[in-house]
Amino acid sequence: xxxxxxxxxxxxxxxxxxxxxxxxxxxxxxxxxxxxxxxxxxxxxxxxxxxxxxxxxxxxxxxxxxxxxxxxxxxxxxxxxxxxxxxxxxxxxxxxxxxxxxxxxxxxxxxxxxxxxxxxxxxxxxxxxxxxxxxxxxxxxxxxxxxxxxxxxxxxxxxxxxxxxxxxxxxxxxxxxxxxxxxxxxxxxxxxxxxxxxxxxxxxxxxxxxxxxxxxxxxxxxxxxxxxxxxxxxxxxxxxxxxxxxxxxxxxxxxxxxxxxxxxxxxxxxxxxxxxxxxxxxxxxxxx
Numbered sequence: 229x230x231x232x233x234x235x236x237x238x239x240x241x242x243x244x245x246x247x248x249x250x251x252x253x254x255x256x257x258x259x260x261x262x263x264x265x266x267x268x269x270x271x272x273x274x275x276x277x278x279x280x281x282x283x284x285x286x287x288x289x290x291x292x293x294x295x296x297x298x299x300x301x302x303x304x305x306x307x308x309x310x311x312x313x314x315x316x317x318x319x320x321x322x323x324x325x326x327x328x329x330x331x332x333x334x335x336x337x338x339x340x341x342x343x344x345x346x347x348x349x350x351x352x353x354x355x356x357x358x359x360x361x362x363x364x365x366x367x368x369x370x371x372x373x374x375x376x377x378x379x380x381x382x383x384x385x386x387x388x389x390x391x392x393x394x395x396x397x398x399x400x401x402x403x404x405x406x407x408x409x410x411x412x413x414x415x416x417x418x419x420x421x422x423x424x425x426x427x428x429x430x431x432x433x434x435x436x437x438x439x440x441x442x443x444x445x446x447x448x449x450x451x452x453x454x455x456x457x458x459x460x461x462x463x464x465x466x467x468x469x470x471x472x473x474x475x476x477x478x479x480x481x482x483x484x485x486x487x488x489x490x491x492x493x494x495x496x497x498x499x500x501x502x503x504x505x506x507x508x509x510x511x512x513x514x515x516x
Contacts, residue, residue, distance in 0.1 A: 234278075234286065234319045239326050242275025242288060250275070253285045253309050260433045268410050269307060269514060272403050276327060278319065286314050287323050291331065292515040294398035301398040301501065303331050305338040306514025324351055328495065335497035339467070339490040339513035348493050356499060357492040359467040359513065360476060363435065364484040366457035366464050375451035380414040380426065387423045388416065395442050396516075397501025403511065404440075412436065415455050417448045427452040428511070429460060438466035441509035446474045449508045453479065466509045475508060 242250065247270060251261040269275070273292035280286045289308040295301030305327060310320045328336065328351055339359060340348050349355075380388065385405065393399050407414050411428035413436075418424065425443030429436040438456055443449035449472075457464055464484060468476050469492075480486070490513060494500065510516050 234314060234317055235322070237278045237281070237286060239276055239278055239323060242270060242277045242290075244270050246270065246275065246277065246285070246288075249285045250277075250288055250307070253288055253311060254307075256284075256311050257309055259309070262432060264410075264431060265512060265514065266307070268406060269512075272406060273304075273515065276323060276330075278323065280311065280314075284311065286311055287319050289323060289327060290514065291327055292403065293334070294396070294400045294403075294516070296399070300331075300334045302497075302516070303334045303336045304514070304516035305336055306512070308338075308344065321347055321350070324348070328352075333496065336495040337497075337500060337516060338493055339510075340493050341488075341490055345491050345493070348495075351495070353493040353495045354498075355491045356494050358470045359490050359492055359510075360470050360486055361465065361467045361488040361490065362476070362479055362484040363465040363487050364463055366453070366479070367483040368454060368458065369482065373447070373451040373454065375417050375424075375448050376419075377415050377417045377451050377455040380408075380416045382408075384416055384423060384426075388426050391423060391426065392440070392442060395503050395506045397503070400516075403515065407511075413456055413459055415452060417443060417452055419444075424448055425452055425506075427456060429456040429464070431462075432465070434462060435465045436460045436462045437512065438464055439509045440507075440511045441466065441468075442506055443508060444506060446472065446478075449475050450478055467513050468509050469504060469507065471504065472508050 269290040277288035278286040293300040411430040413429040
């Protein structure tokens with residue numbers, strides 16, 4: 229039997245049963261398998277992919293919607309991958325065209341690598357900023373912060389959700405309520421008993437990824453990062469909006485090094501909703 233052309237292979241919805249195939253696809257392209265992250269994205273978002281007739285996936289991506297269920301305010305696209313044996317044959321473009329069409333008028337956002345950026349520009353995405361990925365063992369400087377931090381409790385969840393929606397600009401309850409099970413740490417910063425910031429550290433291969441990182445100001449963000457770092461022996465990794473120059477300089481002075489820059493791109497919206505000045509790092513670049 230002849231092998232069907234890539235253009236004839238149907239695009240389908242992915243489910244949690246496709247987790248291993250998605251991780252295999254990541255590994256095929258030289259990315260970490262990231263099964264823990266794939267599990268979150270496939271449960272909280274909508275995966276799309278094309279099956280390879282010889283086994284595995286030709287391509288895959290995940291869209292995470294935020295806002296009301298019947299009328300999302302924003303869709304975040306991530307984990308756009310094409311198997312090496314099918315690269316540069318237009319299949320990634322076809323998948324992205326399908327996602328953009330399926331999402332209709334919903335504004336879209338994504339973080340693009342330098343290699344992926346030209347494709348997204350062809351599809352109408354506009355670069356609106358940059359995020360810098362930093363990685364390393366955090367070395368404290370011995371000073372103490374005036375900002376009080378502590379482990380989050382179940383009673384904090386309503387306040388965290390209110391703060392998150394205010395800063396992110398859209399309701400992402402279905403994602404944030406998964407953090408206690410997904411992350412190894414979830415901490416809040418307080419001022420007079422009021423939560424002024426929160427952050428999580430979740431396991432990803434040999435590192436702990438810091439995200440989301442939402443804080444009233446840079447000093448609060450620093451206190452949250454330091455409190456997370458004090459409770460892990462793993463290297464920290466996070467993606468910080470380059471407009472937060474002070475925080476970037478501070479983490480670099482404490483051992484984290486710049487390893488990549490990604491373009492922040494939007495489709496159908498000039499700027500992301502919410503308050504960027506309090507949004508220091510995403511939960512993951514794959515989901516905003």
